[in-house]
Amino acid sequence: MMKPVVRLADVARAAGVSQGTASNAFNRPDIVRPELRAKVEAAALSLGYAGPDPKGRLLRAGKVHALGVVVNNSLGYFFNDPFNREFMRGVAAVCDAEGAGLSLIASHDQKSAAWSIESAVVDGFILQCLEGGNRLVELARKRRLPFVAVDLYPGTDAGSIIVDERGGAQAAAEHLLGLGHRRFAILTLPLIDDGRTGPVDRSRRDATQYNTTRERLAGYAEALSAAGIAIDSVPIVESLNDRRAEEGARMVLDAAPEATAILAMSDVLALAVLAEAVRRGRRVPQHLSVVGFDDVPEAAASRPALTTVHQPIMEKGRIAAGMILSGATERVALRTALAVRDSTAPPPETLRR
Amino acid sequence: MMKPVVRLADVARAAGVSQGTASNAFNRPDIVRPELRAKVEAAALSLGYAGPDPKGRLLRAGKVHALGVVVNNSLGYFFNDPFNREFMRGVAAVCDAEGAGLSLIASHDQKSAAWSIESAVVDGFILQCLEGGNRLVELARKRRLPFVAVDLYPGTDAGSIIVDERGGAQAAAEHLLGLGHRRFAILTLPLIDDGRTGPVDRSRRDATQYNTTRERLAGYAEALSAAGIAIDSVPIVESLNDRRAEEGARMVLDAAPEATAILAMSDVLALAVLAEAVRRGRRVPQHLSVVGFDDVPEAAASRPALTTVHQPIMEKGRIAAGMILSGATERVALRTALAVRDSTAPPPETLRR
DNA sequence: AGTACATCTTGAAGCGGTTCAATCAAGAAT
DNA sequence: ATTCTTGATTGAACCGCTTCAAGATGTACT
Numbered sequence: 001m002m003k004p005v006v007r008l009a010d011v012a013r014a015a016g017v018s019q020g021t022a023s024n025a026f027n028r029p030d031i032v033r034p035e036l037r038a039k040v041e042a043a044a045l046s047l048g049y050a051g052p053d054p055k056g057r058l059l060r061a062g063k064v065h066a067l068g069v070v071v072n073n074s075l076g077y078f079f080n081d082p083f084n085r086e087f088m089r090g091v092a093a094v095c096d097a098e099g100a101g102l103s104l105i106a107s108h109d110q111k112s113a114a115w116s117i118e119s120a121v122v123d124g125f126i127l128q129c130l131e132g133g134n135r136l137v138e139l140a141r142k143r144r145l146p147f148v149a150v151d152l153y154p155g156t157d158a159g160s161i162i163v164d165e166r167g168g169a170q171a172a173a174e175h176l177l178g179l180g181h182r183r184f185a186i187l188t189l190p191l192i193d194d195g196r197t198g199p200v201d202r203s204r205r206d207a208t209q210y211n212t213t214r215e216r217l218a219g220y221a222e223a224l225s226a227a228g229i230a231i232d233s234v235p236i237v238e239s240l241n242d243r244r245a246e247e248g249a250r251m252v253l254d255a256a257p258e259a260t261a262i263l264a265m266s267d268v269l270a271l272a273v274l275a276e277a278v279r280r281g282r283r284v285p286q287h288l289s290v291v292g293f294d295d296v297p298e299a300a301a302s303r304p305a306l307t308t309v310h311q312p313i314m315e316k317g318r319i320a321a322g323m324i325l326s327g328a329t330e331r332v333a334l335r336t337a338l339a340v341r342d343s344t345a346p347p348p349e350t351l352r353r
Numbered sequence: 354m355m356k357p358v359v360r361l362a363d364v365a366r367a368a369g370v371s372q373g374t375a376s377n378a379f380n381r382p383d384i385v386r387p388e389l390r391a392k393v394e395a396a397a398l399s400l401g402y403a404g405p406d407p408k409g410r411l412l413r414a415g416k417v418h419a420l421g422v423v424v425n426n427s428l429g430y431f432f433n434d435p436f437n438r439e440f441m442r443g444v445a446a447v448c449d450a451e452g453a454g455l456s457l458i459a460s461h462d463q464k465s466a467a468w469s470i471e472s473a474v475v476d477g478f479i480l481q482c483l484e485g486g487n488r489l490v491e492l493a494r495k496r497r498l499p500f501v502a503v504d505l506y507p508g509t510d511a512g513s514i515i516v517d518e519r520g521g522a523q524a525a526a527e528h529l530l531g532l533g534h535r536r537f538a539i540l541t542l543p544l545i546d547d548g549r550t551g552p553v554d555r556s557r558r559d560a561t562q563y564n565t566t567r568e569r570l571a572g573y574a575e576a577l578s579a580a581g582i583a584i585d586s587v588p589i590v591e592s593l594n595d596r597r598a599e600e601g602a603r604m605v606l607d608a609a610p611e612a613t614a615i616l617a618m619s620d621v622l623a624l625a626v627l628a629e630a631v632r633r634g635r636r637v638p639q640h641l642s643v644v645g646f647d648d649v650p651e652a653a654a655s656r657p658a659l660t661t662v663h664q665p666i667m668e669k670g671r672i673a674a675g676m677i678l679s680g681a682t683e684r685v686a687l688r689t690a691l692a693v694r695d696s697t698a699p700p701p702e703t704l705r706r
Numbered sequence: 707a708g709t710a711c712a713t714c715t716t717g718a719a720g721c722g723g724t725t726c727a728a729t730c731a732a733g734a735a736t
Numbered sequence: 737a738t739t740c741t742t743g744a745t746t747g748a749a750c751c752g753c754t755t756c757a758a759g760a761t762g763t764a765c766t
Binding site: 031032058105 | 713714715716717719720721723734
Binding site: 008009019020023024027052053054055056057058059060061189285 | 744751752754755756
């Protein structure tokens with residue numbers, strides 16, 4: 001027994017109407033005489049017709065009414081990161097509102113990424129988390145669909161959403177300087193996509209291939225050097241931004257035991273430092289100040305509440321999705337702002353200067 | 354200047370070959386003479402052809418090679434729930450491995466859900482988090498695509514994955530009874546989809562429309578009544594399972610101040626109870642025992658580590674995705690197992706019996 | 707009765723590809 | 737020199753649906 005897939009044409013025939021009318025019966029029921037419509041519906045029912053197949057509609061309509069989010073981590077990691085979650089909330093909000101679909105396109109290995117991007121049935125892409133020279137941008141561009149890059153400026157033919165990373169980082173460092181800190185350590189996001197972690201030397205620092213990391217580092221460096229502290233004298237430790245942030249926290253506290261302030265390049269890292277500090281019996285902010293970056297929801301909820309650089313994460317998602325669905329490709333720049341909470345305070349008297 | 358969309362036919366014409374050959378040049382490069390292939394590629398390049406459009410391919414191929422996950426919360430909430438994240442990791446792992454796409458279908462309001470399900474371009478659906486009589490199952494069924502329901506048995510024409518909820522709940526209660534507890538309170542997931550929270554009376558308890566909730570409650574009740582404790586004598590408090598779990602935790606501790614053990618119907622709820630207990634200065638497990646349900650990653654990481662009912666969340670995702678992609682529609686039942694950790698202990702001497 | 711106007715319905719042309727049977731050219735075998 | 741193979745290319749038929757110009761049917765008005 002074969003599976004006899006029922007098509008619109010079959011229904012039309014069974015109902016004794018033309019295919020055009022049958023189509024209308026489903027899509028614009030109001031313009032077809034009730035009597036005929038009933039016949040069509042009856043035929044559909046008795047044949048077990050599943051309704052117009054989107055595949056056919058799609059081809060005809062041109063528009064898919066769906067967007068793809070390309071994530072370069074595996075999806076598991078992607079959703080463990082609160083930043084991504086928040087971002088996706090923004091994207092999802094727009095999709096919901098517009099009734100648009102949402103496809104996730106994982107790209108952990110380059111080959112599958114290519115295939116996925118080439119064959120995704122979407123109206124456009126949002127590219128998240130990209131290294132500087134990533135081929136994903138090339139692939140997306142080749143597809144000739146609108147795409148927007150987040151935290152990266154891929155050129156004038158695409159949309160992009162960036163925030164003032166440098167200014168935010170600067171503000172974070174200035175805040176700590178203003179409190180009187182002079183002994184810093186930096187816990188940085190990956191500089192290079194080779195999985196290495198730990199202390200960073202100058203050559204590696206200069207080789208950063210991630211836009212976000214580079215800018216934030218530059219912001220820290222500017223503020224510190226304006227206060228007479230050379231970035232080369234500051235211990236910098238590189239860490240992954242998932243569960244393994246714990247390890248990064250341990251390493252940075254080991255590498256700079258005398259630091260009174262930690263500049264963490266993400267809230268995930270900062271929260272890990274907070275946890276590690278507790279483990280070591282160093283009180284925050286009395287013994288140690290910590291400032292994060294991003295202002296994910298968890299930052300305000302932690303104890304102590306995390307001082308961090310706020311950026312409009314969900315807003316970014318909303319804007320990105322909006323751009324794709326509207327077909328626009330502008331370049332949007334957003335501000336960051338320091339959110340001072342309870343994880344920062346002046347350094348202990350004895351350690352000042 | 355119109356946008357002259359380049360089609361395969363245009364490329365073929367420009368290259369002076371048939372459309373069939375042009376198609377092969379892209380999809381089966383090996384069977385076309387290198388010389389011709391080069392011509393096609395050159396033509397494509399100069400015309401700015403984006404490569405075969407998946408929309409066309411789709412129609413021809415029949416298979417979409419993508420699956421849809423229908424979530425009934427808004428996506429924002431969906432991904433805030435660690436259970437869903439874990440589940441999606443399983444789904445994503447399979448999609449990655451098979452090179453299949455993954456579409457998210459939000460269904461927060463019934464009308465948009467209908468439209469989304471009817472017009473999603475996928476090979477099948479995974480239905481998550483469904484109330485008993487939900488129309489989503491009907492919609493999915495109507496679409497005549499394979500679908501699998503998670504934590505629900507929708508009938509023999511569809512796949513389903515269920516776990517031994519009742520047995521797990523029973524084990525949780527028995528564990529506490531075995532430790533000597535006699536004064537319980539239950540913090541339950543929603544019983545009815547009306548947003549109400551707080552103390553639950555008997556009639557509401559019997560009206561549960563959620564399969565999972567019903568089963569777990571039944572498991573608790575069985576174990577307790579076997580020990581001579583009537584379920585009607587146990588305070589039951591209903592709570593939402595997102596951020597508002599905090600409120601539920603407060604309510605249950607208020608409603609049953611003398612309870613020595615809390616049966617929480619999810620880890621999210623249990624973790625909220627842990628946090629609230631800290632706030633009230635009640636030590637866990639010395640003063641209060643708490644057992645959760647699900648065993649999300651956070652459960653093992655909390656302090657104290659949460660005693661909970663383990664269920665193979667990621668595995669469920671993997672199986673669900675596998676079933677869709679392979680077109681199977683079996684019924685899979687999985688086991689639960691109690692994971693005893695540090696949030697449970699015998700009740701304080703003074704309060705025993 | 708004749709004309710004008712609505713209201714439906716029909717038939718056919720795509721939408722952008724893939725595939726398959728048939729054709730063709732060229733070298734191998736007889 | 738003729739027949740067989742083999743391998744590459746072509747042409748046309750779909751895939752399932754929407755849309756649109758043109759035709760048909762019926763109603764209202766003069």
